[in-house]
Amino acid sequence: MAKKKRGLKEEYNLLTRDLDWEPSYVPFEEMYPYVSFEGIKIHNWDRWEDPFRVTVENYVRIQAEKERKFHAIRENIDMMQSQLDLTDARWLEAMKLFAGVAFNGEYNAHRLFQYVSRHVPIPAIRFAAFTQSVDELRHVQNEVLLFNNYNKYFQGFHSWKKVSHRHWLMSVIKSFFEDAMTAGPFEGLAAIAFGFEVAFTNILFVTMGSTAMANNDLCYTAVGFTNQSDESRHMTLGMMAIRAMLEEDPDNAPIVQKWLDKWFWRSYRAFTAIAYILDYVAPKKVVSWKEAFEMYIEDQVLNGLFKDLEMFGIRKPLYYEQAIIEKDRISHQAALILHRVSHVAFFHTFAPTAEDQVWLEEKYGDTWRDVWAKKWEQQTDPNYERNYPGLPMLCQTCQYPMVFAEPEDIHKTAYRHSEYEGETYHFCSDGCKTIFDDEPDKYKEAWIPAHEILSGNCGPAEDLLNYWGIDPEDGGDYYESTDYKNFEKWKKMRA
Amino acid sequence: MANYTQVGSEAIKPIRKTYSYMSGLKVKRPTTYDECTYNLEPKENFHYKPIWNPELNIFDERRTRVKCEDWEQFRDPSKFYYATYCYNRADFQSRIKGQFEAADRYGWFEKMDPAFIDTVREFLPVLRHFVFGESVAFMHVGRTAVGTAIEQCATYQCYDELGTAQLLTRICLGLEEQVPSILQDGKQKWMEDEKFLKLRALTERLMVTWDWAEALIATNLVLDSIVYPLFFEEMTAVAMENGAIGYAAFSQFLMEMYEYEKSYTTALVKMLLADRPENKEVIQSYIKKWLPEVIEAAEEMLPVFDLPRKAIDGKLALENVLEKHVKPLLIDELQIVSSIQTRQVWEVK
Numbered sequence: 001m002a003k004k005k006r007g008l009k010e011e012y013n014l015l016t017r018d019l020d021w022e023p024s025y026v027p028f029e030e031m032y033p034y035v036s037f038e039g040i041k042i043h044n045w046d047r048w049e050d051p052f053r054v055t056v057e058n059y060v061r062i063q064a065e066k067e068r069k070f071h072a073i074r075e076n077i078d079m080m081q082s083q084l085d086l087t088d089a090r091w092l093e094a095m096k097l098f099a100g101v102a103f104n105g106e107y108n109a110h111r112l113f114q115y116v117s118r119h120v121p122i123p124a125i126r127f128a129a130f131t132q133s134v135d136e137l138r139h140v141q142n143e144v145l146l147f148n149n150y151n152k153y154f155q156g157f158h159s160w161k162k163v164s165h166r167h168w169l170m171s172v173i174k175s176f177f178e179d180a181m182t183a184g185p186f187e188g189l190a191a192i193a194f195g196f197e198v199a200f201t202n203i204l205f206v207t208m209g210s211t212a213m214a215n216n217d218l219c220y221t222a223v224g225f226t227n228q229s230d231e232s233r234h235m236t237l238g239m240m241a242i243r244a245m246l247e248e249d250p251d252n253a254p255i256v257q258k259w260l261d262k263w264f265w266r267s268y269r270a271f272t273a274i275a276y277i278l279d280y281v282a283p284k285k286v287v288s289w290k291e292a293f294e295m296y297i298e299d300q301v302l303n304g305l306f307k308d309l310e311m312f313g314i315r316k317p318l319y320y321e322q323a324i325i326e327k328d329r330i331s332h333q334a335a336l337i338l339h340r341v342s343h344v345a346f347f348h349t350f351a352p353t354a355e356d357q358v359w360l361e362e363k364y365g366d367t368w369r370d371v372w373a374k375k376w377e378q379q380t381d382p383n384y385e386r387n388y389p390g391l392p393m394l395c396q397t398c399q400y401p402m403v404f405a406e407p408e409d410i411h412k413t414a415y416r417h418s419e420y421e422g423e424t425y426h427f428c429s430d431g432c433k434t435i436f437d438d439e440p441d442k443y444k445e446a447w448i449p450a451h452e453i454l455s456g457n458c459g460p461a462e463d464l465l466n467y468w469g470i471d472p473e474d475g476g477d478y479y480e481s482t483d484y485k486n487f488e489k490w491k492k493m494r495a
Numbered sequence: 496m497a498n499y500t501q502v503g504s505e506a507i508k509p510i511r512k513t514y515s516y517m518s519g520l521k522v523k524r525p526t527t528y529d530e531c532t533y534n535l536e537p538k539e540n541f542h543y544k545p546i547w548n549p550e551l552n553i554f555d556e557r558r559t560r561v562k563c564e565d566w567e568q569f570r571d572p573s574k575f576y577y578a579t580y581c582y583n584r585a586d587f588q589s590r591i592k593g594q595f596e597a598a599d600r601y602g603w604f605e606k607m608d609p610a611f612i613d614t615v616r617e618f619l620p621v622l623r624h625f626v627f628g629e630s631v632a633f634m635h636v637g638r639t640a641v642g643t644a645i646e647q648c649a650t651y652q653c654y655d656e657l658g659t660a661q662l663l664t665r666i667c668l669g670l671e672e673q674v675p676s677i678l679q680d681g682k683q684k685w686m687e688d689e690k691f692l693k694l695r696a697l698t699e700r701l702m703v704t705w706d707w708a709e710a711l712i713a714t715n716l717v718l719d720s721i722v723y724p725l726f727f728e729e730m731t732a733v734a735m736e737n738g739a740i741g742y743a744a745f746s747q748f749l750m751e752m753y754e755y756e757k758s759y760t761t762a763l764v765k766m767l768l769a770d771r772p773e774n775k776e777v778i779q780s781y782i783k784k785w786l787p788e789v790i791e792a793a794e795e796m797l798p799v800f801d802l803p804r805k806a807i808d809g810k811l812a813l814e815n816v817l818e819k820h821v822k823p824l825l826i827d828e829l830q831i832v833s834s835i836q837t838r839q840v841w842e843v844k
Contacts, residue, residue, distance in 0.1 A: 011668075014664055014668070014678060015660075015661045015664050015665070016661075018664075018678065018682070019623055019624060019627035019660050019664070020627065021624055021682065021685065021686060023699045023702070024686075024699075025695065025696040025699040025700065026699040026700065026702065026703050030703055031699070031702060031703060033547075034547045037547075055661055056584075056588075056654060056655075056657050056658030056661055057588045057591075057592075057658065057661065060581050060584040060585045060587075060588055060658075061585045061588060061589075063577075063581045063585075064578075064581040064582050064584070064585035064586075065585075067577070067578040067581050067582065068582070070578075071578055081507060084507075103535075104537065107535045107536070107537070107643075108537065110650075111536075111554075111637075111638055111646070114634050114635075114637040114638035114646075114650070115634075115638045117634045118631065118634035118635045118638060126634075127657070130634060130653065130654070130657070133637070133650065134577075134650060134654055137577055137647065137650060138577040138578075140531075140535060141531035141532075141576055141577050141578075142531075142577070142578075144514075144530065144531050144535070145527065145530060145531050148513060148514065148530065151511065151513070151514060152509035152510065152511060152512065152513075153507075153509055153510060157514070158511060158514055158515045159514070159515050159516065160514065161514070161516050161534060161535075162516070165537055165538070165539055165540055166539070166540060171542075174537075174540070174542065175542040175543075178541060178542045178543055178553055179542070179543060181545070181553050182542075182543040182544060182545045182546055182547075182553060183546060184546060184547060185547075442543050442544075442546070443543075445542065445543050445544060446542045446543065447540045447541065447542045452540070469515075486510075490507050493507055494507065
């Protein structure tokens, strides 16, 4: 093609950022109305480069290749009835959570990155952000199609849309993404590209992926592998975005620090569900939450990524010490509360089996013996009322049930609160309280399920399960469920 | 494909075929496209108000003046979902690559008639900026359009526009040996040449057209239905007259991009007109606002038709575009306007 000898870099430049121009019929402030209100100062919009040098041509070629493989695998999984290869259908209780969380999460990320690409006029970031938007559409579509394989045979997947927008527990992740979508373009970018993708998705795809593989879950493995191949681009965008903000002006550092504080905590709290999956749901366990946290969050993020950002005056995110203290707590706290709410859940819960307990003791040692084993003993006592009366109280910020303990006292539940405009708001932690106190006008608007139900916004109380998209057979104990019985029956039939 | 396995006399049968909400889609049997397109967009129980637009929700039907009972019923006639979009465009890129290889082998660029090279350098590098501007407008259309099926089309179109801007750049790079400064000159023309100022003014205005349906209709039924056929059909015919196969060989790719936009936008407008009569007036107001301006912008660019050795009258080229593309679409098929004329008042039905 090009006869003139020029470097790839220069040619890439002509294919991307050279296309842009400085508008003269429309003022810059009208063209980019949201570019300045967050206070981020950018002096040289052109300096940044996409290290992947993605063009539309190479993108569609590479992605078409990946899609051909993925859809061949998807059809094969369906045809071979691979759901019967699972170690135990109990693993699917994790996948039901994943469906409720991820489908809508990916879709919202798709729409968020359309907004980011429109409103951040840094050409390299714009193109990478739009490409990410297209990737996220890929992820939600592939997940919806693939998980229909499970939906055909098991409960808990059939109404994921209602579940993800109405179910009380799904407010956690719905509010997480909506928080990012209602922020300015730079915060939205920092939130998802850095706070979520760079800091946390290794656990989602690598740790969860290997656990899924160990349990013969071909669906999640297929999705994990193929999504992960896009994530490396997303993580690079996240790093580029943070560096661009920090390098362009020292005044950006305090703003970025605040976002990193907030989104580290928000992402960390959201990942409690993953802790539960790794330590409890997985019939065959590979890595504990504690180990994954040490490997990815402590070593790679806190002592790696944040170290690299020190030169810009960035410190580790606020309350990271509490996250470290909590690493041998949160999976158990989540499991204990979920066990008590299976009558209002779209998935089954269960108490850890003898086999689970051996593993948990091996991984959690003293805290398991001293604290969690005892709590399970109490909770599984036949005289104990298993079902929680009503709905557990939720944190105003992260919207998890308030089950997390005081950092200094594992036996005492942490309660924090703030008064704002004559109202009292409750939080599970210092991290969540700080986020609220910083933007009370935003967080007071949260759609807190219990309040909405009481205000009559979710229909009549006796019809709540239906409102949430739950069939009677979706919840309850796993070992008493039709899912379990069918799985055992089908396995025998196939054997 | 069988959905069950026969083992002995018993069969393992699925307990359901698809997600329960799929019953809301008015189709006989949902396809893969339907299954991964329908109803993905959130509609309810939003937590916070956008700090950048607190009067509206995160997803909100009030971001356009047109209205619809159920936006999710829209179907893309091409039924593109991510996988099929990528398959289609990967194939498309292979065909483009083949044309570039042929151009290399047969010297289509080197042997192009100098007067025709002078014609191409006058507008082609300019259009890469125009198309890029449209892609920026479509990032907003994608974010704010209502319903997964519609925003999905806008997303693919946006990516296509980025691809088209890159394709035009690569064609220009093919001509660099003859015109080393083709891209720099093109950008300067885009910024300063009177022939293109009107088009640039419209493009910049399009980029701040926040009513997504207006931006979509203005681009796909007005701007592109004139600019694309003018340069990639009329000018292509001129190219053939002047032996400039290197130009003509790439025109089909541009026209294919236009055909995609046109097909889904036509389907969308038909759905909106059928949904409620008030939409007609709104859509007419979009057309009324953009069409005269776009025709005027096209007229400004017509002097490029004087440049080839065997030239044609640019006015005739524009007339052809209106007759062959714009009128059949807006007057006959959609019945949005009753007549269209150049530099004159038209009547709205």
